[in-house]
Amino acid sequence: MKTGFDILITDHNPHVRRFIAREMTAAGYRVQEAECGADVLFQVSGNKAVDLLILDPDLPDIDSAVLLQRLRKRTPALPVVIHAFSSDMEDHPEYLKSDRFVEKRGASIEHLKEVIQDLLIRR
Amino acid sequence: MWLRLNLRHRIYAILTALVIITISGGLVMVWYTYRMERLFSGIIGRDLVGFQVAAALEASLVHQKGFVSYYYLDGDPEWLRRLGEYRQIFKERLREAEILSDTPRQQEILESIRSEYNEYIQIKDRVIDYYKTGQRKALADVHPQLRELFFHIVDQCEVYKHIFTDQIQEARAEAHDQAEQLRYVAGAAILLELLLALFLAFVLVSHILGPVRRLTLAAEGGEGPGRIDNEITALSRSVRGLIQDAGQVHLELERSREHLLQSEKMALVGKLAAGTAHSIRNPLTSVKMRLFSLGRSLVLSDTQKEDFEVISQEIRHIDTIVQNFLEFSRPPKLQFQEISPSTVVDMALQLLSHRLDAYDATVTLQRSNPLPTISGDPEQLKEVLVNLIVNACEAMGRGGAIVIREETAVLPRVGKAAVIHLSDNGPGMSEAVAAKAVQPFFTTKDEGTGLGLSIALRILEEHEGTLNIQSAEGEGATFTIALPVKGADT
Structure with missing residues (x-):
């Protein structure tokens, strides 16, 4: 398993965020966390750029559509994995149907790990 | 003066x-x-x-x-x-x-x-x-x-x-x-x-006589005889007719107002359900994730394992309720296409074949010809049928019999319609229960959310169709779905 990648984990529920961070760290990734939209946008465009973003766009300070648009514009090359409820993503069918969408469930962490590994190896 | x-x-x-x-x-x-x-x-x-x-x-x-x-x-x-x-x-x-x-x-x-x-x-x-x-x-x-x-x-x-x-x-x-x-x-x-x-x-x-005559002619709407022998008799007849009409209009108005009130109530309930579900879903997901993590590593005794299972099961139940809430609160975006309801019946039966086997239920399909095509969303209609069939299975227990009868009919409120009667030989329900069955959050099941029939009814209403329940205690229940056949002359 290739290691040494930086992953940014974004979820407004800190317990979910920590859990994913713990799992990803255990899998050998370096992780950063963001709790709101402003935080995400700041960290992806900072000096210490990340290799991948795990994102639940349901954040308190920004509309999901706006956030996704800004990310596409500022960091078009950054792979983004959407980890969210499918019902929240009905307005963005392009993500819902892509292989970078992971439905948020109790056991979704395993699926998330597989998707991330695929993406980073492919690079 | x-x-x-x-x-x-x-x-x-x-x-x-x-x-x-x-x-x-x-x-x-x-x-x-x-x-x-x-x-x-x-x-x-x-x-x-x-x-x-x-x-x-x-x-x-x-x-x-x-x-x-x-x-x-x-x-x-x-x-x-x-x-x-x-x-x-x-x-x-x-x-x-x-x-x-x-x-x-x-x-x-x-x-x-x-x-x-x-x-x-x-x-x-x-x-x-x-x-x-x-x-x-x-x-x-x-x-x-x-x-x-x-x-x-x-x-x-x-x-x-x-x-x-x-x-x-x-x-x-x-x-x-x-x-x-x-x-x-x-x-x-x-x-x-x-x-x-x-x-x-x-x-x-x-x-007096002129206005009475004009009034009579107007009230008869030109349908009555051209010659009026006694204006007063004719007028009193017309007025009695008008009073009856007014009574009927009043009744219909009352009914439509009740319907509107019900719709408003549903919208409010929907909003409440959506808010509640949205708030619960997030921490619940967190709980589910941690439970999954716990389940991977924990070595448990038998009793502990049983506790753990029950916790997992109940959390899944809560999750189902939350999912139902969300589904109920968000009106489905229907994707209409020309389809025969018979096809939908077949799809639902195919989807449920395993479940029907598990309940050991026999299904008799009475179909002479496939029903005429209607404009509808097959997925949503299938969900309605699945919901009704599962309800029937749960009501009958093991070894029940379901009869699905298809026909076309002309109904008072729908016009020409494709009609599906779904009868079971379960315990049935009282009139009071039947009347409340489609109300949101009404349930007689321990693990029900009380939203299944509400959602089914709403889907049918969005197809301009109707859902009727006929039942008596101990005599099974018949659910009748009627969907309007578009483009029909009458």
């Missing part, structure tokens, strides 16, 4: 005027007959008798003429006797006339007649003496005086008679005048009554 009166008072006013005119006309007539009677009785009682007496007086005087000449010619004393008779008659008549006379003029004339007559008699007697004694010379001297006196008395009698003829003429003229006046009054009354009657007729026609 007239315009300020209402219709009823106007009619009363006209009727009162008519009655007053009629009664006063009658009173005038009665008064006139009294007056005429008095006039005529005056003429008959006084003037006519007076005239007769005057005429008789004159006649008895005129009759006295000639007897002395006859006596002179044949010397028969009989002539003198008859002269005496007439003198007696004249005196009686004169007395009668004096009794009847009541004006000074009459009395004056009568007085003059009496004195001149007395003088005449004296001269006449003297003349008779002259005849008897044969003094022809004296006779010739007296005769002219006597003749003159006689004619003067006759003239006086004539004057006296004329007084009465004048009075009679006067009374006749008076009667004529009064009759003329009365004719004018009667003519005016007739004219006035005629005008008032015309006015009354105008008011009745233009304010």
